[in-house]
Structures are given as structure tokens and as C-alpha cells.
Amino acid sequence: MERNNQLHRQVILSRQSLFDQGFLDEQFLQLEELQDDANPNFVEEIVTLHYRDSARLILSIEQALSVENFPFLNPKLLFSYLFYCLVQQVKRQLWCLKVASFLCLCRERNPLDFNKLDSLMHQFKGSSSSIGAKKVKAECTLFREFCSAGNGEGCIRTFQQLKKEYATLKKKLEAYFQLARQAGPAQTACRPK
Amino acid sequence: MNLTNGKGSMSTASSSAAWRAGDVVPDQFPAGLRVLVVDDDPTCLMILEKMLRTCLYEVTKCNRAETALSLLRENKNGYDIVISDVHMPDMDGFKLLEHIGLEMDLPVIMMSADDGKSVVMKGVTHGACDYLIKPVRIEALKNIWQHVVRKKRNEWKDLEQSGSVEEGDRQPKQSEEADYSSSANEGNWRNSKKRKDEEEDAEERDDTSTLKKPRVVWSVELHQQFVAAVNQLGIDKAVPKKILELMNVPGLTRENVASHLQKYRLYLRRLSGVSQHQNNLTNSFINPQEASYGPLSSLNGLDLQTLAATGQLPAQSLATLQAAGLGRSAVKSRMPMPIVDQRNLFSFENPKLRFGEGQQQISSSKPMNFLHGIPTTMEPKQLANLHHSAQSLGGMNMQVNAHGGQGGQGDSLLMQMSQSQSRGQILNETTGSHVPTLPSSIGQPVLPNAVVGGVLARNGLAENGRGTGYIQVSQSSSMLNFPLNSPAELSGNSFPLGSAPGISSLTSKGTFQEEVNSEIKGSVGFMPSYDIFSDLNNHKSHDWELHNVGMTFNASHQANSLQSNLDVGSSVLSHQGFSSSQRTGQNRNISAVGKPIFTAGDATDHVNANNVGPLNTFFDNSVRVKSEIVPDANCDTNIFSEQFGQEDLMSALLKQQQGGVAPAENEFDFDGYPLDNIPV
Numbered sequence: 082m083e084r085n086n087q088l089h090r091q092v093i094l095s096r097q098s099l100f101d102q103g104f105l106d107e108q109f110l111q112l113e114e115l116q117d118d119a120n121p122n123f124v125e126e127i128v129t130l131h132y133r134d135s136a137r138l139i140l141s142i143e144q145a146l147s148v149e150n151f152p153f154l155n156p157k158l159l160f161s162y163l164f165y166c167l168v169q170q171v172k173r174q175l176w177c178l179k180v181a182s183f184l185c186l187c188r189e190r191n192p193l194d195f196n197k198l199d200s201l202m203h204q205f206k207g208s209s210s211s212i213g214a215k216k217v218k219a220e221c222t223l224f225r226e227f228c229s230a231g232n233g234e235g236c237i238r239t240f241q242q243l244k245k246e247y248a249t250l251k252k253k254l255e256a257y258f259q260l261a262r263q264a265g266p267a268q269t270a271c272r273p274k
Numbered sequence: 275m276n277l278t279n280g281k282g283s284m285s286t287a288s289s290s291a292a293w294r295a296g297d298v299v300p301d302q303f304p305a306g307l308r309v310l311v312v313d314d315d316p317t318c319l320m321i322l323e324k325m326l327r328t329c330l331y332e333v334t335k336c337n338r339a340e341t342a343l344s345l346l347r348e349n350k351n352g353y354d355i356v357i358s359d360v361h362m363p364d365m366d367g368f369k370l371l372e373h374i375g376l377e378m379d380l381p382v383i384m385m386s387a388d389d390g391k392s393v394v395m396k397g398v399t400h401g402a403c404d405y406l407i408k409p410v411r412i413e414a415l416k417n418i419w420q421h422v423v424r425k426k427r428n429e430w431k432d433l434e435q436s437g438s439v440e441e442g443d444r445q446p447k448q449s450e451e452a453d454y455s456s457s458a459n460e461g462n463w464r465n466s467k468k469r470k471d472e473e474e475d476a477e478e479r480d481d482t483s484t485l486k487k488p489r490v491v492w493s494v495e496l497h498q499q500f501v502a503a504v505n506q507l508g509i510d511k512a513v514p515k516k517i518l519e520l521m522n523v524p525g526l527t528r529e530n531v532a533s534h535l536q537k538y539r540l541y542l543r544r545l546s547g548v549s550q551h552q553n554n555l556t557n558s559f560i561n562p563q564e565a566s567y568g569p570l571s572s573l574n575g576l577d578l579q580t581l582a583a584t585g586q587l588p589a590q591s592l593a594t595l596q597a598a599g600l601g602r603s604a605v606k607s608r609m610p611m612p613i614v615d616q617r618n619l620f621s622f623e624n625p626k627l628r629f630g631e632g633q634q635q636i637s638s639s640k641p642m643n644f645l646h647g648i649p650t651t652m653e654p655k656q657l658a659n660l661h662h663s664a665q666s667l668g669g670m671n672m673q674v675n676a677h678g679g680q681g682g683q684g685d686s687l688l689m690q691m692s693q694s695q696s697r698g699q700i701l702n703e704t705t706g707s708h709v710p711t712l713p714s715s716i717g718q719p720v721l722p723n724a725v726v727g728g729v730l731a732r733n734g735l736a737e738n739g740r741g742t743g744y745i746q747v748s749q750s751s752s753m754l755n756f757p758l759n760s761p762a763e764l765s766g767n768s769f770p771l772g773s774a775p776g777i778s779s780l781t782s783k784g785t786f787q788e789e790v791n792s793e794i795k796g797s798v799g800f801m802p803s804y805d806i807f808s809d810l811n812n813h814k815s816h817d818w819e820l821h822n823v824g825m826t827f828n829a830s831h832q833a834n835s836l837q838s839n840l841d842v843g844s845s846v847l848s849h850q851g852f853s854s855s856q857r858t859g860q861n862r863n864i865s866a867v868g869k870p871i872f873t874a875g876d877a878t879d880h881v882n883a884n885n886v887g888p889l890n891t892f893f894d895n896s897v898r899v900k901s902e903i904v905p906d907a908n909c910d911t912n913i914f915s916e917q918f919g920q921e922d923l924m925s926a927l928l929k930q931q932q933g934g935v936a937p938a939e940n941e942f943d944f945d946g947y948p949l950d951n952i953p954v
Binding site: 108127200 | 315316324325328361387388408410412
């Protein structure tokens with residue numbers, strides 16, 4: 082009992098912190114409200130479904146953002162790579178130059194399809210917003226802004242950040258649901274103990 | 275949830291089943307509302323389903339638009355409201371919206387994470403009754419029943435306004451008001467459920483009364499019939515009662531017709547509004563079709579023009595044009611939508627039966643200088659003619675489709691004209707003056723056909739493009755057909771000219787294909803095979819020919835037949851389309867256009883592949899081009915010069931052809947615009 086109470090408290094706190102730290106927004110509350118006796122694990126099911134489905138979206142975006150950075154596969158990049166090596170040997174401090182030259186060439190070879198990126202991100206954003214993933218959603222918005230501005234670097238940077246947030250929230254939610262299951266079905270955030 | 279009102283006991287899904295039994299008290303409405311949800315995102319779909327279930331609605335979900343459409347088609351009265359996402363992989367949400375609006379006339383709610391003003395506006399213009407921003411909250415879903423009620427109310431109002439209110443129909447309304455419970459006795463629980471919420475709706479309709487009719491699905495054929503009837507009567511004089519009589523469809527009630535008529539009118543209005551600015555060019559020939567639909571034979575240049583103009587209008591316009599009789603010089607339809615309009619028209623998701631606007635446009639009183647726009651040079655003229663005709667056809671097709679009878683007229687007209695005059699006409703058209711002479715006979719039908727065809731193709735109206743006659747007649751007709759995706763009816767006869775290709779490409783969406791081919795007789799070879807309306811259009815060879823031409827484009831199969839005829843036309847068209855279509859950059863299409871319809875089949879396929887999306891645009895372009903050309907004689911020269919220099923056109927055309935609009939059959943080698951070659 083004591084343990085149960087403690088677990089319940091933990092669940093409540095854990096849940097609250099997710100909101101307080103800005104990971105979740107009110108949409109998550111909407112999901113919780115939909116959960117009832119007929120669907121006692123509704124929220125968890127939805128979240129699981131979301132992560133499963135959005136994984137492929139992440140992958141698609143990743144692919145769309147990727148540059149062909151295998152110079153050997155692309156003869157056109159070979160030169161850039163050689164230059165890169167040369168510079169590397171010549172001067173260690175020229176790292177920025179190396180990277181820049183390499184990336185520039187890479188990107189030149191593979192210009193970003195902003196329309197496609199925007200479309201993919203739109204889908205991802207819709208999905209993320211339906212579970213109330215606040216921070217992820219913000220990154221999505223930022224990403225789309227970069228897309229419309231044609232800022233490839235911004236897109237890539239934002240996407241890295243987005244993936245971090247995405248993974249963080251996923252871990253947190255998994256922990257939360259596990260805790261909730263441990264605490265028992267009787268425990269719900271809105272039920273005072 | 276507020277919805278639990280009265281439903282306390284029925285909180286489970288089974289409760290809805292109970293309702294269906296008919297013995298449920300209507301008071302439980304909106305509980306039990308049958309909702310169809312379409313969204314490709316499984317997360318959202320599941321959340322929505324749960325939310326709707328919590329609202330005590332009956333939910334069906336699907337993740338593909340095609341699935342949703344087939345579900346709706348199978349079960350005509352199975353759903354009360356549809357909620358659809360905007361961005362879907364297999365079909366654009368707005369396109370689905372239009373489909374549903376036309377076929378099933380259900381209220382549709384759009385939703386999207388995108389809350390940009392333009393998208394929301396798009397939803398409004400396409401007829402969505404609401405637009406929800408994702409993530410959707412349950413509060414937003416609780417009140418969606420209001421859209422169902424509102425629609426019902428409006429339908430009833432239409433019925434009343436149309437003057438067809440019958441005593442019998444109305445009576446139950448009053449009594450029904452409070453008689454919710456009695457509705458249970460009636461067979462159709464759903465009907466009563468819908469009705470009862472409306473004040474004037476008597477939920478209980480007597481079995482005999484039309485009130486209790488099951489929901490009517492306006493299929494393509496039915497709509498064509500409707501459009502034909504309306505055109506016959508004249509858009510202003512069309513009253514549901516008469517339309518009903520003309521249509522002579524068993525089981526159809528006046529109320530059905532009335533509500534459909536209202537939608538049609540709105541549609542036409544919308545179309546005309548879009549094409550208004552373009553009218554200057556095409557106004558001449560887009561005579562109000564509605565009045566003149568019947569006698570296609572009288573398709574005078576005006577009519578054709580009108581048709582052409584209407585080509586821009588959605589299919590309906592075309593239909594009206596055609597119906598109005600290609601030869602109707604007096605078609606006062608609104609100025610055919612200039613190419614620009616066409617563009618707009620076609621940009622509509624589903625030009626299918628864009629009645630309402632189309633009709634109105636057709637009726638615009640622009641004089642049918644149907645061919646006045648024809649440029650001095652043959653080609654331009656031809657193009658213009660075609661364009662016009664195409665436009666008119668488009669309009670006509672749209673409307674005509676439904677009217678078999680009308681089509682016949684047009685067809686005959688077209689035939690005659692095309693055969694004898696078309697050639698001459700077209701050639702003469704160059705001066706523009708001839709164009710008007712065409713009227714009644716070839717000129718008109720030709721153009722309208724083309725236009726119509728195109729439009730029809732677009733709209734899937736099955737105009738009888740018996741264009742054979744037409745095709746000859748006017749290259750323009752081919753042109754017209756071309757842009758007009760008029761329904762298969764246009765059987766491609768009419769415009770072998772490039773219009774077909776253009777149209778086909780546009781319409782290749784698949785609406786009209788088979789028909790068109792058959793229609794095209796001989797010379798024209800347009801094969802507006804607008805499958806949709808093929809059967810309907812068959813008999814309307816003349817007018818429809820033009821349409822067919824247009825249709826053929828869509829049909830994409832048509833290319834073959836059209837080839838010969840199309841060459842001339844298409845080349846002309848292509849040029850026009852080419853230049854004019856610059857905007858859309860669908861050069862391919864344009865060229866396709868140029869490439870006579872014959873390649874339509876191929877071109878369409880080809881083009882379609884490329885331009886499936888922008889079919890509309892393409893269509894618009896092609897149509898537009900034509901319309902521009904065709905309209906006012908004075909204009910056309912200018913237009914033409916602006917749009918495309920002959921040389922440019924030629925080169926463009928040739929280039930296009932090579933490039934590929936894929937028209938596999940380059941049978942039509944356009945060498946200049948050999949009008950003479952147009953096999954009549």
C-alpha cells in the first residue's frame with residue numbers, strides 16, 4: 082500500500098514534470114481524457130503507434146537531408162575529397178576549410194529538395210502534435226521555416242536537434258508508462274489518493 | 275460529453291445499432307451520427323476515431339482517399355458526414371472533397387496541421403463546410419453535427435424556393451417537428467434523424483412523400499442528364515419540377531433535383547466568377563447555353579464561342595454550351611472563360627460537374643463571336659476556334675453530357691459543320707470574321723466542342739463529341755476538345771486537333787476515354803473517350819464532338835483517331851496552348867495539345883503522368899489559349915500575337931512534340947497548320 086502510494090505519487094510527479102518541462106502540451110491532456118474503462122491504455126497505445134509510424138518519417142527526412150558523402154562512389158566528389166585530404170595533410174588548422182569544401186561540394190551535388198522536406202515534415206509535425214509533443218513540434222515548425230527559406234544548413238541543424246528531442250521524449254514517456262503500469266490501474270494522475 | 279444526453283443508457287457502440295433499428299428516439303441526435311474519417315496518419319486516425327466514439331458518433335475510418343470514395347459509393351446513404359485530411363498521399367484532400375460534394379453531396383470537414391490562410395481559403399472555395407486545425411480537439415468534433423443539419427435545412431430551403439414544394443412534402447415537416455419518436459416507425463431512421471433537427475424538416479416523411487427518399491447519389495450519368503435538362507430549359511427557367519420531368523428518372527424526387535440544382539448554380543457561379551475576367555476574350559462565343567442547348571445544330575459561332583468560353587467553365591459550362599446548341603449564336607452564356615478562366619476552371623479539383631457556375635457562365639450574354647477571336651492566320655484561328663469550341667464544348671459538354679438529346683443536336687450540327695464548313699471555317703477563321711459565320715453549323719460546334727470537349731473531358735462529362743463533323747470543322751473544335759476534358763461523350767470526334775491532346779492530358783485523369791474514341795469519326799479522330807459520360811454523350815455527336823475532342827485528350831486513347839485531324843488542330847492548339855500555357859509550364863501538355871488529340875491518348879498518358887496534378891492547369895492553359903484566341907476577332911489577333919507568334923508556336927510545337935509530351939503517336943506531324951489536311 083505504502084509502496085503503491087509512493088508509486089502513484091511518483092507517477093503523478095513524473096507526469097507533471099513532463100508538462101512543466103515543456104515536453105508535453107494540452108493535447109496530451111486530451112488523450113488522457115479519452116482514456117476510459119473501455120480503453121484503459123489508450124494513451125500508451127497512441128504514443129506507441131505514433132513512435133512506430135513516425136520512425137519511418139524520420140528516416141525519410143534523414144534520407145532527404147543526407148548528402149552523398151562517399152566521394153568514392155561519386156566521382157564528382159572525388160576531387161573534393163582529394164582536396165580535402167590534401168588540405169588535411171598540409172595544414173591541420175585548415176579543418177574548417179576542409180569541411181566546408183567537402184560539404185559544399187557534397188551539397189552542390191545533391192541539392193536539397195525543400196518541397197519534399199517540407200511535405201515530410203508537415204506530416205511529421207501533424208503526427209507529433211497529435212500526441213502533444215511540444216518541443217518536437219517546435220522543432221518541426223523551425224525546420225519548416227528553414228525549408229521555406231531554402232536554408233539547408235538550418236534544416237540540417239534543426240533536424241539534429243529535433244531528433245534529440247524526439248528521442249528524449251520517447252524515453253521519458255516510456256519510463257512514465259512503465260511507472261504507471263507498475264503503480265497499477267487504479268492510479269491516474271487525476272485521481273487523488 | 276454533452277452528447278450523452280439522453281443516451282445515458284446507450285453509451286456503447288451498440289446503442290448506435292439500436293438507433294438504426296429505427297426505434298431509437300430521434301432525440302438522441304446527434305448521437306449516432308455516421309462519420310467517415312479519412313487520414314493517412316494512423317495516429318491521428320486513431321485519436322479521431324476515439325474522440326468521435328466518445329461523442330457517441332458512429333465512426334468508420336480509412337487511411338486512403340480511394341478507399342473512402344469506394345466506401346461512400348457503395349453505401350450511398352451510409353454516412354452523414356465526412357472528415358478528411360488535406361494532405362494525403364494518394365489523392366489531394368480537396369479533390370476528394372469535390373468528389374464527395376458532387377457525387378454524394380455530404381458535408382465534408384477538412385483538417386490539417388496547416389493553418390495557413392490560403393489553405394483554409396481553398397477549403398472554403400472547394401466547398402468544405404468546416405476546416406479544423408490539427409491537433410483536433412474533441413470540443414471541435416462535438417459540434418460537427420451542425421453541418422449535417424445545416425445542409426439538410428438548406429436542401430429544404432432550396433426545395434421550397436424552387437417552388438416545387440409539395441404539400442405532401444411539407445406537411446410532414448410541421449408535424450414531424452415534434453414527432454421525433456414517431457420517426458422510428460419510418461423506415462429510415464437516418465433520414466428522420468437528419469430531418470428532425472431542422473425546423474422545417476419533418477423527420478417523418480410519408481412513404482409516399484418525397485421527403486423520405488433515400489439519399490440520391492448524383493452519378494455522372496445522372497448529372498449529365500440533369501445538366502442536359504437544365505440546358506434545355508435554360509438556366510434561368512430551370513425549375514426542379516421541369517427538370518425532373520425532363521430527366522425522367524424513376525425514383526428521383528423534386529427535392530433531389532432542387533438541391534442538386536442549387537449546388538449546380540453555385541458551382542456555375544463560382545466558375546463564372548473565376549472566369550469573369552477572361553470573358554472579354556471568350557465572351558463572344560459563350561452564349562448562354564442553357565437556353566440553346568437543345569439545338570446544337572444551331573450552334574453558331576456564338577455558341578461555340580460560348581462553349582469555348584465556357585470551356586473554362588467547368589464541365590457544366592461546356593455542357594450548356596453544347597446544349598445550347600453549338601450553333602446557338604445567341605448563347606448568352608457568360609463570356610467564355612478566357613484561357614485564364616479555363617485555367618481556373620481546371621484548377622478546380624474536379625471539374626466534373628461544375629454546374630452552377632458553368633451554366634451561368636454559359637449563359638453569359640457574351641456574344642458568340644465565337645470565332646472572332648480567330649486570328650488572322652489560320653493557325654491562330656484554328657486554335658482559336660478550337661479553343662473556342664473547345665471551351666464552348668467544355669461548357670457544353672458539361673451540360674450537354676447530361677442531355678443526350680441535346681448532344682444529338684450538337685453533334686449533328688457539328689457533324690455537318692465540321693464536315694463542310696469546318697474546313698472552310700477554320701481556314702476562314704483566320705480572319706476571325708469567319709468564325710462567326712461558322713455558327714450554327716460548324717464553327718460553333720467545333721469550337722464549343724473543342725472547348726466543351728476539353729471541358730467535358732475535364733469534367734468527365736460525357737458529351738457526345740460526335741465531333742467527327744466537327745473535327746473537321748474546326749480545328750478549333752479540336753482545340754476545344756482538347757482543353758476540354760469533356761467527358762467521354764465527346765467521343766473525340768470533334769476535335770482531332772491538338773486540343774485533344776491537351777485536354778486529354780488534362781483529363782486523362784481517366785474520365786473520358788473510351789467514348790471519345792468512338793465518337794470521333796473519321797477525320798477528327800478525336801476520341802473523346804470520356805468514359806464517364808460516354809454513354810450519355812454518344813448521341814450527341816455534334817456538339818460533343820467538340821467535346822469529345824477535348825475529352826479525347828483525357829481519354830488519352832484518343833490520340834489515335836485524332837491524329838489526323840488533330841494535327842492541324844493540335845498544332846495550332848499546341849502553339850496556343852504552348853504559348854499561353856506558359857504559365858503552367860506545362861509545355862508538355864501544350865505540345866500535347868498541339869499534337870492533335872490523337873496523341874491524346876498517348877499524350878494524355880504521357881502528359882498525365884507528368885501533369886496529373888496540374889491537369890487542371892494544363893487544361894486551363896490549353897483551353898485558355900484557345901479561348902483567348904477564339905474570342906473577339908480583334909482580340910485574337912492581339913492575343914495571338916501576344917501569346918504566341920506563329921513561328922514561336924510552331925517551333926514550340928515542334929519542339930514539344932519532339933520533347934515529348936509523350937505522344938507516342940506523332941502521327942500528326944504538324945507541319946504548319948494544315949487546315950486543309952484536316953480530314954473532314
